[in-house]
Amino acid sequence: MDVDAAVRAGVYASATAYAPYGSTGPEQRPVTYTNTTGTAVTLNLSVAATHAPEGMFRLSDSRVTVPAHGTADVTLTIDGSGSPGGRSYSGQILATDADARSVAHTAVSLGPVRHKLTVHFKDADGNPLPGVFDLLRSGDSESLPVLVGDSGTTELYLPEDTYSALAFKTVPGVHGPHSWGMALLGDPEIRLVKDTTVTFDASRIERIETTVPQRTEATYQRLDYQRSMGGMTYRTGLETQTAYDSLWAQPTAHKVTHGDFRVSARWRKEQPALTVSTRTTDFTDVLRQDGVTALPTGTRKLALVFAGNGADADYARIDARGKAVVVRRNDDVADGVQAANAVAAGARLLLVVNNEGGRALRGYGEPFGPPVALDVALLSTDEGEKLAAQAKVRAAQVTVTSQPVNPYVYDLLSSWHNEIPTRMTTRADSRSLARVDVAFDSPLPDGSGGEFRYDWIPGSGWTFGGPQPEPVSGARTDWVSTGDYRWNQEAYASGVVYEIGAKTAYRPGSRQSEEWFGPIERPHLNDAYRSPLRIGDSMAIDVPAWGSRDPIGLSQDDTGTTTQHMTLSQGGTTLGEGVFSLVEGRAPGPGKLPYRLVVTGEREAPFTPYSSATRTQWDFVSAAAADPEAETVLPLVQLDYRVELDGAGRAKRHATLTVTAAHLPDAAHVGHLGAPALELSYDDGRTWHRADRIRGGGFRLDAPRGAEFVTVRASARDTVGNTVQQTVTRAFGLR
Known part of the structure; x- marks a missing residue:
C-alpha cells in the first residue's frame, strides 16, 4: 500500500x-x-x-x-x-x-x-x-x-x-x-x-521504567527494537521526547528462537528545570517552555491566581503582579498573546493548562528574537485542571523551584534480549551506574551550546538522538548505564566548534572524567567519527582540525578567521587537496606504497588564544585490499595529550605533560608503536628544546620566566614506517 x-x-x-x-x-x-x-x-x-x-x-x-x-x-x-x-x-x-x-x-x-x-x-x-x-x-x-x-x-x-x-x-x-x-x-x-x-x-501492557535516587524529569525518551532473521537485521524506534510521560510494552508469550530480538528503552533524565507544588499537591508533569526567561535558581513561594483563557480582559478582575498565573490554553488567545498579557499584568510565572493530549514544547518568544520576559511552563490537561481549581481559592500559594542549569544528568538504557518480560521496572544507583564528572570549558561568555550522549547497541552501526540545547560551561555530574553497549558524547559551543567524543563502555560503580573545549586542540580522530578509508584505489580522509583531548573537533566558525588545508601525496605527486576537513585522491596503483597527508590549521579567534596554528604530517603505507569493494582503514597514528590546566587553560611552569600514541581501530598495515618524542618551545616555535622523559612516562616542562605559552612538537613511529609529527602553536598557557 x-x-x-x-x-x-x-x-x-x-x-x-x-x-x-x-x-x-x-x-x-x-x-x-x-x-x-x-x-x-x-x-x-x-x-x-x-x-x-x-x-x-x-x-x-x-x-x-x-x-x-x-x-x-x-x-x-x-x-x-x-x-x-x-x-x-x-x-x-x-x-x-x-x-x-x-x-x-x-x-x-x-x-x-x-x-x-x-x-x-x-x-x-x-x-x-x-x-x-x-x-x-x-x-x-x-x-x-x-x-x-x-x-x-x-x-x-x-x-x-x-x-x-x-x-x-x-x-x-x-x-x-x-x-x-x-x-x-x-x-x-x-x-x-x-x-x-x-x-x-x-x-496487557506493562510499564518500562528505570528509577534513580535523585528527583528527575525525562528530557529525552525512546523505545526501539532490533530484529534479525534470515541473515538480515531491521531496527526501528520512536523518540517520544517530552510529549509522552511513560513507556510501555506488551509482554511476549514465548522467547524468540528464530534469529535475534532486542527491545531497548532509553531515557535522559535531568533535575527538573521547574517544579511546582501547593500545600496539598506536588505537580510532577510541569514542562518549562522554549523562548522564556527562566526564574533565577532557587525556591520561592508565589501567590497563585487564575486568569481564565489568558486574554487581556481576564486580568481586569485580578491582581497578578508578582504572582504565578494559571491560564487555559485555547484557540481564541494565541500562546504569545497569553504570555504578553501576563507580562503586562506584572506576573512572574505563567502556568498553562494544555488543551491537547500529551505535553507540547512550544516557543513563547518571538522567532529569532529575544525570549519573553516571563517564565512559562505547561501542565498536561489533568494535572493542569487540578492546579486551576486550587488557583481559584482565595489566598492560594504555590512553591516553585527553578534550576536553569542542570547539575546532574542520568543517561539510562535498559534492554531485553529475545523476549519482552512481564516486569520491566528497574532501579539504578551508584553501584550499577558509572559516574562521569563532566567539565565544559566553553570559550563563549554565555556558555551557549548543546550536547547529547548517544548509545550504541551490539549489532547496530547507527543510533538515535541529537544534541539538546544545554549550557556548556561549568561542571556537571553524569550517571550512565552500564552493560553490553557503548556510549559516545557530542557537544558544541555555538558558532565555534562541534566536538565528538570516542565510544566508551563503562563499568558499574566506576568513576571517570571528561573535558570539553579546552586545550590542547589539534587534528585528531576517534572511533565515533568517519575512519580514513581506502576502497580499491580511492582514498577519502576526513580529519577535523580542532579536537580537544579525546573528542574530534569540527570548526563552526563562519567568520573566515579559522582555516584548514589538507594535502594528500605519494612520492612527491599531489593526489588531492582540501580546504576543510576532507581530502580525496586516487592511489597510483594497488601495491603497497608510502603516502603523506599534511593537515594545517590557523585561526585568529577572539574566543581563545590557544592553538593559533597547527601542522600535522602523517606518513603511512597503504595497499589495496584483495576485494576491490572492501574498505580499508588507513594507518594514521593518533596523538593524545594530558596536562593539568586551570580554568584559563594554563599549566604550572614545571607541570608534567603526557603524550601517548595509538592506532585507529581496525587500521591496516600497522606495526608496534614506539614511545612518542616531544619538543617544546616557549617562544611560538622560534627555538626548540627536546623534552626529557621523567619517571612515569611523562615530560616535564621547564618554562622560563616571562614565557606565556607552550608550543609542542610531538612525533611517533611504528615498526612498519607509519609516522606522525604534530606541531601545535600556543597549545596552552602558563601561569
Whole structure:
C-alpha cells in the first residue's frame, strides 16, 4: 500500500488478496475499502498483472463508492485453471480518485501455499481501534507497513515463513487520561505454518521504567527494537521526547528462537528545570517552555491566581503582579498573546493548562528574537485542571523551584534480549551506574551550546538522538548505564566548534572524567567519527582540525578567521587537496606504497588564544585490499595529550605533560608503536628544546620566566614506517 497517498486521501484498502496453487476452481476474495474522511469517495478500480494470463484476476466492479466514515467491498476472483502448474503470478489492484491519483493498492497473487494472518488491535479497555504495524519477513531488511482500519481487524494471506509484527501505539500515560504513554505492541516471532491470529493488545501492557535516587524529569525518551532473521537485521524506534510521560510494552508469550530480538528503552533524565507544588499537591508533569526567561535558581513561594483563557480582559478582575498565573490554553488567545498579557499584568510565572493530549514544547518568544520576559511552563490537561481549581481559592500559594542549569544528568538504557518480560521496572544507583564528572570549558561568555550522549547497541552501526540545547560551561555530574553497549558524547559551543567524543563502555560503580573545549586542540580522530578509508584505489580522509583531548573537533566558525588545508601525496605527486576537513585522491596503483597527508590549521579567534596554528604530517603505507569493494582503514597514528590546566587553560611552569600514541581501530598495515618524542618551545616555535622523559612516562616542562605559552612538537613511529609529527602553536598557557 502507498501509505503516504492513503493518508492524504483518507482511504485505504485490504493489503493482500491471494489464492494457492491447485484450487479446484476460481477462488473469491473480498477487498475492503475504508474511508476515514467526512465525504463519500468514488474510486476507479483496475488490475495490473502484466505477466498473468488474461482473466486470472477479475474484479466484480470497476468502480466503487465508499461512504463517509464507512467501508465498501468488491470481490476479486482468482482463477488459476488456465495457468501452467507451479508458476506464481502477482499484481495489484489499483484504486484511483476522480483526478486519476493513486490512493490505494492491494497486492494480488496466485502461488505456493499461504496462510491467513489475522491481526486485531485493541485498546486498554479491550475495544477495537485502528493502527499501523510493521510486518517483517525473515530474510528481509525492510518492513511492510500495514494499516488496520476502524474495525480493529485485518487479514493477510502470506507465504509460510517466520514473521515479526510490531507497532508503536499511543496509550494513556501516568498523569491522567489526557496524558500520553508510548507502547510497543505485537509479536516479534510469528511461525506462520497455519492460519494464525495476533492481537496487539493495549490492555496487557506493562510499564518500562528505570528509577534513580535523585528527583528527575525525562528530557529525552525512546523505545526501539532490533530484529534479525534470515541473515538480515531491521531496527526501528520512536523518540517520544517530552510529549509522552511513560513507556510501555506488551509482554511476549514465548522467547524468540528464530534469529535475534532486542527491545531497548532509553531515557535522559535531568533535575527538573521547574517544579511546582501547593500545600496539598506536588505537580510532577510541569514542562518549562522554549523562548522564556527562566526564574533565577532557587525556591520561592508565589501567590497563585487564575486568569481564565489568558486574554487581556481576564486580568481586569485580578491582581497578578508578582504572582504565578494559571491560564487555559485555547484557540481564541494565541500562546504569545497569553504570555504578553501576563507580562503586562506584572506576573512572574505563567502556568498553562494544555488543551491537547500529551505535553507540547512550544516557543513563547518571538522567532529569532529575544525570549519573553516571563517564565512559562505547561501542565498536561489533568494535572493542569487540578492546579486551576486550587488557583481559584482565595489566598492560594504555590512553591516553585527553578534550576536553569542542570547539575546532574542520568543517561539510562535498559534492554531485553529475545523476549519482552512481564516486569520491566528497574532501579539504578551508584553501584550499577558509572559516574562521569563532566567539565565544559566553553570559550563563549554565555556558555551557549548543546550536547547529547548517544548509545550504541551490539549489532547496530547507527543510533538515535541529537544534541539538546544545554549550557556548556561549568561542571556537571553524569550517571550512565552500564552493560553490553557503548556510549559516545557530542557537544558544541555555538558558532565555534562541534566536538565528538570516542565510544566508551563503562563499568558499574566506576568513576571517570571528561573535558570539553579546552586545550590542547589539534587534528585528531576517534572511533565515533568517519575512519580514513581506502576502497580499491580511492582514498577519502576526513580529519577535523580542532579536537580537544579525546573528542574530534569540527570548526563552526563562519567568520573566515579559522582555516584548514589538507594535502594528500605519494612520492612527491599531489593526489588531492582540501580546504576543510576532507581530502580525496586516487592511489597510483594497488601495491603497497608510502603516502603523506599534511593537515594545517590557523585561526585568529577572539574566543581563545590557544592553538593559533597547527601542522600535522602523517606518513603511512597503504595497499589495496584483495576485494576491490572492501574498505580499508588507513594507518594514521593518533596523538593524545594530558596536562593539568586551570580554568584559563594554563599549566604550572614545571607541570608534567603526557603524550601517548595509538592506532585507529581496525587500521591496516600497522606495526608496534614506539614511545612518542616531544619538543617544546616557549617562544611560538622560534627555538626548540627536546623534552626529557621523567619517571612515569611523562615530560616535564621547564618554562622560563616571562614565557606565556607552550608550543609542542610531538612525533611517533611504528615498526612498519607509519609516522606522525604534530606541531601545535600556543597549545596552552602558563601561569
